[in-house]
Amino acid sequence: MEHVLFTNFEYDPNKHYFLYVGELKTYGINLFFKEALQKLFPDKEIDFFAIVPDVFEQYDYDNIIVINPVVENYIKRSHNKRKISSRITSREFYTAVSHNEYVHSLINKIIENQKELYVYMFESSPYLTLIERDNVHLIGPDPFLVEKFNNKIFQYTLLKDLIPVVEHKICNTFTQLIEETESLRDEWDEGIFVTLEYSAGGANSVVSYTKRDLFNKYKGFDTNYLMSRYIPHQYDPTVLGVVGNENDIYIAGVADQRIVDGTRFTGSTYPSVLPDDIIDKLYEYTRTIGKILGKYGYRGIFGCDYIVDDSQNIYFVEINARKQGTTLEFCCTLENCLPKDAPNLPELELYAVLHNKFPENTVEKRDCKDIHWGTYNFKVPSNTVTDGYIPQFKDEREVFKKVAQGKLKKDYVVLEHIGNDFIITSGTFLARIVSVAQNREDMAEGIDFGKKLVENTIFIL
Structure with a gap:
């Protein structure tokens, strides 16, 4: 099958399918979305198939199709028998999926039988042109609004008079960036944070202390930059x-991110250790932002990041106009603390898109503090070879249930480990660790155990 690296999907005409396009690390969100659709269409047997870019040794997932032209091209060029796993940009992946003949033939077969196909994504993208087909509908925010609101320069310009935003300036060339940063070094003496307009997970950002830092990061590239005063902080x-409409904003909760070297996101922990008055303000600011998104027509899940300095001042960092890294964990948390049959996040998003509102039995709950969870994204910093394998465990949801019900005091799992004897290119996720416990200490211990387990499967080239 040309341009498909792996598939185990067999179409069953007796089922009603939706399509997920995205990475395997967010595969579990689809199980919640499947249940939401099942409520909406009780007379149909709902199932889904997933198109993913993740190249693994083996797959313990149902109905997947693996497409990754970066790895495919490497295989064609290389005489090395060792397997390779490489991360691909979302633009390359969505473009490849959109032009794949097998995918189009499969969609043709499905919509002949069920008349329409819903598409679910981690982040809506205009590069997934499949959603422009007749009878194919995206459940999520409008892709062009997503692109607009993920632009950090647009965010800061929009919000600077509405919520606390760090002092900042916009530069349109690299030369201007150097001039502006050098003129402010004495005043912004704790460092200067610089980012491109788009920078997921801190990939295109740096905390600069000298102009050499900027040359090393951006190589003199002329583009638009956002620079801001770096504020030392602990939190x-x-x-x-979720945005239901311009008035109804649902808040799932607050987690604490783990940021390394000022920019690099490695995971989150819940519940937040911040005091209630700070949590109240974070809810307030996020609702304000959600209502602005809603006025523009945004419908669906979103996130906002902040910092809290040593004097308890809160500053806005960014909007994530998409599902973010805590989405699956919050789905698992809410499932165990909301009233029975209350809608979870994917169901709220489904109703927002289809009906411009939330279901009537929507419940927002803030006191889910009996569950403590943490995540760790194990991303390799340089080209790496694996020398070991951790068997796949995909049902993170079950771990949350067992801890919430008291069947376990604590547990941790290593998810999406790529496999043994792989070359893994710089910046690729090797595995993901999730720890769930009844207290924070046991949760943190699980993260440490998981990291050591993964570290034992690699050596650096």
């Missing part, structure tokens, strides 16, 4: 929410 809270 990096992130808030997850």
Whole structure:
């Protein structure tokens, strides 16, 4: 099958399918979305198939199709028998999926039988042109609004008079960036944070102390830059929410991000250790942002990141106009603390898109503090070879249930480990660790155990 690296999907005409396009690390969100659709269409047997870019040794997932032209091209060029796993940009991946003949033939077969196909994504993208087909509908925010609101320069320009935003300037060339940063070094003496307009996970950002830092990071590239005063801080809270319409904003909760070297996101922990008055303010600011998104027509899940300095001042960092890294964990948390049959996040998003409102039995709950969870994204910093394998465990949801019900005091799992004897290119996720416990200490211990387990499967080239 040309341009498909792996598939185990067999179409069953007796089922009603939706399509997920995205990475395997967010595969579990689809199980919640499947249940939401099942409520909406009780007379149909709902299932889904997933198109993913993740190249693994083996797959313990149902109905997946693996497409990754970066790895495919490497295989064609290389005489090395060792397997390779390489991360691909979302633009390359969505473009490849959109032009794949097998995918189009499969969609043709499905919509002949069920008349329409819903598409679900981690982040809506205009590069997934499949959603422009007749009878194919995206459940999520409008892709062009997503692109607009993920632009950090647009965010800061929009919000600077509405919520606390760090002092900042916009530069349109690299030369201007150097001139502006050098003129402010004495005043902004704790460092200067610089980012491109788009920078997921801190990939295109740096905390600069000298102009050499900027040359090393950006190589003199002329583009638009956002520079801001770096504020030393201990806390990096992130808030997850859903926009139902311009008035109804649902807040799932607040987690604390783990940020390394000032920019690099490695995971989150819940519940937040911040005091209630700070949590109240974070809810307030995030609702304000959600209502602005809603006025523009945004419908669906979003997140906002902040910092809290040593004097308890809160500053806005960024909007994530998409599902963010805490989404699956918040789905698992809410499932165990909301009233029975109350809608979870994917169901809220489904109703927002289809009906411009939330279901009537929507419940927002803030006191889910009996569950403590943490995540760790194990991303390799340089080209790496694996020398070991951790068997796949995909049902993170079950771990949350067992801890919430008291069947376990604590547990941790290593998810999406790529496999043995792989070359893994710089910046690729090797595995993801999730720890769930009844207290924070046991949760943190699980993260440490998981990291050591993963570290034992690699050596650096």
